[in-house]
Amino acid sequence: MSNLKMLYKPVQGKTYSLFAEGGDSEPYYAEIKRLADAFLERCPDGKRLLSLIRKAGERSVLWGLQTTRAERQTIRLIKEALRQSLSVYTRNVSSHLRTLPPAKRRDRTLTTKEEKYHLYMLEIELVNRIYKEEFKRAECKFALIAHCLRDFRPGCRSEAGEIEAVCLRCTEDCLVHLGGILLEKYGIQPYISVEMEQEKLFRKLKQEHPSIGALGIACIPELAMGMRLCIRTGIPPVGIPLNANRCARWMAQAHETSFNLEQLEELLT
Numbered sequence: 001m002s003n004l005k006m007l008y009k010p011v012q013g014k015t016y017s018l019f020a021e022g023g024d025s026e027p028y029y030a031e032i033k034r035l036a037d038a039f040l041e042r043c044p045d046g047k048r049l050l051s052l053i054r055k056a057g058e059r060s061v062l063w064g065l066q067t068t069r070a071e072r073q074t075i076r077l078i079k080e081a082l083r084q085s086l087s088v089y090t091r092n093v094s095s096h097l098r099t100l101p102p103a104k105r106r107d108r109t110l111t112t113k114e115e116k117y118h119l120y121m122l123e124i125e126l127v128n129r130i131y132k133e134e135f136k137r138a139e140c141k142f143a144l145i146a147h148c149l150r151d152f153r154p155g156c157r158s159e160a161g162e163i164e165a166v167c168l169r170c171t172e173d174c175l176v177h178l179g180g181i182l183l184e185k186y187g188i189q190p191y192i193s194v195e196m197e198q199e200k201l202f203r204k205l206k207q208e209h210p211s212i213g214a215l216g217i218a219c220i221p222e223l224a225m226g227m228r229l230c231i232r233t234g235i236p237p238v239g240i241p242l243n244a245n246r247c248a249r250w251m252a253q254a255h256e257t258s259f260n261l262e263q264l265e266e267l268l269t
């Protein structure tokens with residue numbers, strides 16, 4: 001894969017970029033792993049920590065009653081540590097929120113606040129750690145790759161497949177193609193995600209294949225939401241975030257983006 005450096009061109013997303021100011025996204029992965037290790041030392045039960053992180057992002061009027069004083073203190077410490085370490089990756093969130101047109105202010109994904117991006121980043125890392133082995137043991141494994149990884153290619157020849165669209169591998173330097181080769185090496189069927197009604201799709205798949213695992217490659221808010229949906233449906237999820245969010249939903253038109261193939265392989269081994 002000699003052309004990988006070219007595919008990983010450092011770019012800024014509408015709200016986040018895992019490149020920060022550097023040339024690749026590896027420092028981000030090192031940092032999120034370091035943070036997860038540190039928080040798991042303080043709270044060794046991964047599922048409990050995950051539930052706490054989710055509660056931290058879903059503040060409600062019952063927040064004070066549903067959490068203990070110790071939990072609230074842990075959450076405060078976690079949020080501050082995340083802010084200090086991860087703000088460098090989410091510098092564009094506030095300007096995006098300031099300029100969001102009124103018609104889009106009810107969109108849950110587009111209105112994600114900076115603090116929530118940091119919680120989602122940790123959530124994705126924790127979900128990968130918690131569900132990785134269960135995912136690998138699943139008899140049927142599929143991957144949903146964000147359509148924006150090929151969106152800007154006018155000649156894309158993908159076509160409808162059994163679960164979602166399938167890549168026909170028309171060009172060598174497409175990350176959907178390269179990711180698909182890697183996924184198949186590990187027995188995972190790759191698809192390009194175009195279906196909006198994922199809940200219906202996941203329920204149907206779980207009924208047809210009781211032992212099934214899902215892998216997602218998507219922007220941070222969509223990946224975290226997709227992982228939650230999988231867990232609710234009884235499907236063990238894992239996933240890799242896009243290096244930056246640059247699809248037409250975030251920007252006026254789709255722009256080139258990427259994801260970290262080396263981290264995908266590390267997740268699968």
Ligand code: SF4
Nearest residue numbers: 156157167168170174
């Ligand atoms: S390699 Fe696959 S996803 Fe990429 S442009 Fe060709 S058909 Fe589309």
